[in-house]
Amino acid sequence: MTEQDKPVLSPPVAIANPQRRSLLRGAGLFGGGLLAGGLGSAAWFGQLAKPVDPAQQVVPYRGQHQAGITTPAAQEAIFIAFDVLARDRQGLQATLQLLTERIAFLTQGGPAPVDHPKMPPPDSGLLGSNISADGLSITVAVGASLFDQRFGLQAQRPRQLSQMQAFANDALDAAWCDGDLLLQCCAHSRETVIHAVRDIIKHCPDKLAARWKMDGFLPAGAVRHSSTPINLFGFKDGTGNPDTADSAQMNALVWVDDKDQEPAWAKGGSYVAIRLIRFTLEQWDRTPLGEQQGIFGRDKASGAPLGKTHEFDDPGFAADPHGQQVPLDSHMRRAEPRQHGRHDARLLRRSYSYSLGLTKSGQLDMGLVFICFQSNLQTGFIATQHRLDGEPLEEYIKPFGGGYFFALPGVSGSDYLGAGLLQAGR
Ligand SMILES: C=CC1=C(C)c2cc3[nH]c(cc4nc(cc5[nH]c(cc1n2)c(C)c5CCC(=O)O)C(CCC(=O)O)=C4C)c(C)c3C=C
Numbered sequence: 295m296t297e298q299d300k301p302v303l304s305p306p307v308a309i310a311n312p313q314r315r316s317l318l319r320g321a322g323l324f325g326g327g328l329l330a331g332g333l334g335s336a337a338w339f340g341q342l343a344k345p346v347d348p349a350q351q352v353v354p355y356r357g358q359h360q361a362g363i364t365t366p367a368a369q370e371a372i373f374i375a376f377d378v379l380a381r382d383r384q385g386l387q388a389t390l391q392l393l394t395e396r397i398a399f400l401t402q403g404g405p406a407p408v409d410h411p412k413m414p415p416p417d418s419g420l421l422g423s424n425i426s427a428d429g430l431s432i433t434v435a436v437g438a439s440l441f442d443q444r445f446g447l448q449a450q451r452p453r454q455l456s457q458m459q460a461f462a463n464d465a466l467d468a469a470w471c472d473g474d475l476l477l478q479c480c481a482h483s484r485e486t487v488i489h490a491v492r493d494i495i496k497h498c499p500d501k502l503a504a505r506w507k508m509d510g511f512l513p514a515g516a517v518r519h520s521s522t523p524i525n526l527f528g529f530k531d532g533t534g535n536p537d538t539a540d541s542a543q544m545n546a547l548v549w550v551d552d553k554d555q556e557p558a559w560a561k562g563g564s565y566v567a568i569r570l571i572r573f574t575l576e577q578w579d580r581t582p583l584g585e586q587q588g589i590f591g592r593d594k595a596s597g598a599p600l601g602k603t604h605e606f607d608d609p610g611f612a613a614d615p616h617g618q619q620v621p622l623d624s625h626m627r628r629a630e631p632r633q634h635g636r637h638d639a640r641l642l643r644r645s646y647s648y649s650l651g652l653t654k655s656g657q658l659d660m661g662l663v664f665i666c667f668q669s670n671l672q673t674g675f676i677a678t679q680h681r682l683d684g685e686p687l688e689e690y691i692k693p694f695g696g697g698y699f700f701a702l703p704g705v706s707g708s709d710y711l712g713a714g715l716l717q718a719g720r
């Protein structure tokens with residue numbers, strides 16, 4: 295078991311009730327630092343009373359799985375897709391080795407490197423002379439295009455990895471889609487994720503060409519208090535997620551393993567579906583509350599399923615077969631009909647809000663970077679999105695970018711990210 299896989303609480307403390315679950319989500323600011331420090335669960339509650347400084351939090355980048363997937367979501371994010379400039383396998387290996395080195399440095403923190411004043415400074419200086427780890431995680435995922443003829447990796451492509459095809463309500467813009475590599479950078483402060491992306495771009499001018507980039511954010515209060523973040527429609531978003539502290543569930547839903555019949559190197563990785571979705575907020579803000587709530591199937595203030603009292607209450611669909619409480623076409627009911635047990639939607643969501651300028655027609659350009667992780671893309675994102683196709687929410691959303699990627703398995707010892715893939719492709 296790697297550091298990253300150790301349960302935050304020992305198994306007898308089962309996460310049965312929602313209060314416990316939201317408490318566990320609180321490990322966001324505390325748990326990662328403790329794991330990094332190698333402390334056990336006994337000290338965990340003690341630390342709750344005396345939180346560590348978030349700026350000092352180190353999220354281990356090594357482990358069976360990459361960080362940034364089941365890691366509690368930090369407040370700030372940058373999603374950036376690149377095309378690889380290398381022309382051969384050796385060049386790709388050098389790129390992944392350098393990326394791993396940068397991730398190791400940036401996520402652990404330390405003194406900013408200095409050089410001769412006649413040289414360009416090796417660090418941007420954005421974080422001062424001492425770079426804080428600041429809860430930074432950088433997750434590396436590969437796109438289907440990496441498995442074309444350039445690197446001879448065709449036979450190693452994860453079985454379900456392909457270019458994302460448009461769904462019925464999509465207006466995909468190629469400039470915002472796909473890429474050989476996707477980096478998800480998350481940290482407690484904006485300057486830390488910007489510093490990380492600038493560092494990687496500075497070190498890889500001959501290796502990576504940026505293709506598209508989107509900044510994401512979560513409400514500060516929700517992250518600080520470990521409550522469910524509220525999206526730009528004003529609804530709590532994440533309530534129905536599976537429990538990341540339940541490793542059996544994560545193995546079933548998120549991590550590729552022997553059950554998935556994927557290439558051996560892919561074990562420990564996860565499929566990523568990322569969607570850039572613009573909201574028509576001017577129209578939404580003129581929509582009656584009752585209609586808004588019917589669209590999601592939840593109470594706007596509490597997040598409870600309609601007809602229930604608390605956020606984590608079971609919606610009781612079996613007792614509401616005609617949708618008198620939670621409409622049959624509401625977002626939550628279509629996404630997770632709960633017909634065959636709890637997880638019809640076999641995925642873990644980890645979405646962020648985005649806010650750009652104005653659209654060409656003068657509307658707010660704001661929305662959601664929807665991102666989810668799953669061991670099976672077909673039964674995860676694709677099946678769920680098909681159930682959502684035609685939902686009433688579509689009147690207020692327009693997906694315009696993103697793609698499918700595969701988050702590489704974690705890295706151990708002195709290995710580099712993707713080493714298993716490149717060795718398998720020999
Ligand atoms: C294909 C998967 C999904 C897409 C795309 C998606 C887009 C999307 N979602 C919201 C807001 C909410 N989603 C909520 C629940 C929810 N959404 C999905 C899947 C997709 N959402 C699932 C599997 C679930 C869980 C349903 C459940 O278990 O009850 C909710 C309700 C609160 C919650 O559980 O998180 C909200 C709110 C937006 C705005 C959006 C794209 C524009």
Ligand SMILES: [Fe+2]
Binds near residue numbers: 625629
């Ligand atoms: Fe959703």
